[in-house]
Every structure is written in structure tokens, then in C-alpha cells.
Amino acid sequence: MGYLFRVSRRxxxxxxxxxxxxxxxxxxxxxxxxxxxxxxxxxxxxxxxxSVARVFVAGDERLFFIHYQGETYEVAVVDPLEVHGRVxxxxxxxxxxxxxxxxVVAIPVGVGDAVRxxxxxxxxxxxxxxxxxxAACDAIVLEIPFAAGMTFDRDAVLMRFEGA
Numbered sequence: 001m002g003y004l005f006r007v008s009r010r011x012x013x014x015x016x017x018x019x020x021x022x023x024x025x026x027x028x029x030x031x032x033x034x035x036x037x038x039x040x041x042x043x044x045x046x047x048x049x050x051s052v053a054r055v056f057v058a059g060d061e062r063l064f065f066i067h068y069q070g071e072t073y074e075v076a077v078v079d080p081l082e083v084h085g086r087v088x089x090x091x092x093x094x095x096x097x098x099x100x101x102x103x104v105v106a107i108p109v110g111v112g113d114a115v116r117x118x119x120x121x122x123x124x125x126x127x128x129x130x131x132x133x134x135a136a137c138d139a140i141v142l143e144i145p146f147a148a149g150m151t152f153d154r155d156a157v158l159m160r161f162e163g164a
Contacts, residue, residue: 006076093142096133096159102126104146104158113141115161122146122158139163 005012014027023034025048035047039054046053056067059075066073106123109115115135122133122144139161146152 007073094139094161094163095157098152098154098156098158100126101153103151104148106148107144109141111141111144115139137163
């Protein structure tokens with residue numbers, strides 16, 4: 001599964017595969033073997049390929065803090081559905097792309113409406129799972145190609161925005 005990791009203010013795309021004792025971290029063109037263990041003092045030992053680092057971790061699976069060599073890093077794991085809706089074209093137009101095939105359940109906004117980061121802009125259903133897709137930035141709705149009840153394929157443009 002793909003993830004977007006936000007480390008401080010920097011965003012890094014990646015994916016994790018495998019089991020906790022033997023994960024592979026995929027970052028762009030690199031595939032790194034990662035093993036995470038915990039020592040008696042509560043610190044985590046992170047082995048990435050042949051390097052080992054001792055770190056302290058606090059938080060949960062969505063937002064956590066890593067203390068390493070006197071520095072603290074805030075790491076957020078961004079929802080893959082949010083990442084999928086962040087495609088931008090050359091003209092500055094943003095899109096909400098369908099992360100999976102499905103049916104439009106509801107569209108709580110209209111063309112010309114101003115939306116803010118985190119606002120629900122379209123609700124979809126796929127495989128009996130209802131998902132709310134949210135605005136990734138403050139914007140104005142330019143186009144809504146689908147109406148409630150219509151079906152769509154993966155990567156269909158569900159909404160088009162002009163960034164604010």
C-alpha cells in the first residue's frame with residue numbers, strides 16, 4: 001500500500017511491504033530492508049539495510065514523534081485517499097480522482113462553491129464501503145462531471161478545482 005509520510009514539513013511518498021520483523025520500505029527508486037525491534041529501555045532499534053539507529057517513538061499509526069540524536073521529528077501518515085485526490089495539472093487546476101471504481105453517493109458542494117482544506121467534496125461507495133473524499137486545499141469548485149447515482153472507474157476525475 002502506498003503512503004505519504006509528512007516528516008516535519010517535507011512530504012515523502014513510499015510504501016511498506018512484509019511483516020513487522022522483516023519489512024521493505026520503498027522510497028522512489030530505493031527498496032530498503034527495515035527491521036524494528038524494541039530494547040529493554042523502551043527505545044526502538046531500527047535497522048535499515050545494514051545501518052542501526054536507536055530511536056524513541058511516541059504516538060499512534062497516523063501521527064507520531066521520533067526522537068533521534070537529540071532531534072525530534074513529527075511524522076504524519078497521510079490517508080492514501082487524500083493523496084490520491086491531490087493530482088495537479090500544469091495550469092494549477094486540482095482534481096479529485098477516484099481511488100477505486102464505484103458509485104457517487106452524494107456531492108455536498110456545487111460548481112462555484114469555495115471549499116476549505118478537509119471539507120467533504122464527494123461521497124463514494126465501492127464494494128459496500130462508503131468513503132468521503134475531502135478537499136486537499138482551499139479552492140473553488142470548477143467542474144463536477146458526475147452526479148449522485150452515477151458509476152465511475154478508478155482514476156476518473158470526480159471533481160475539478162481552481163486552487164485558492
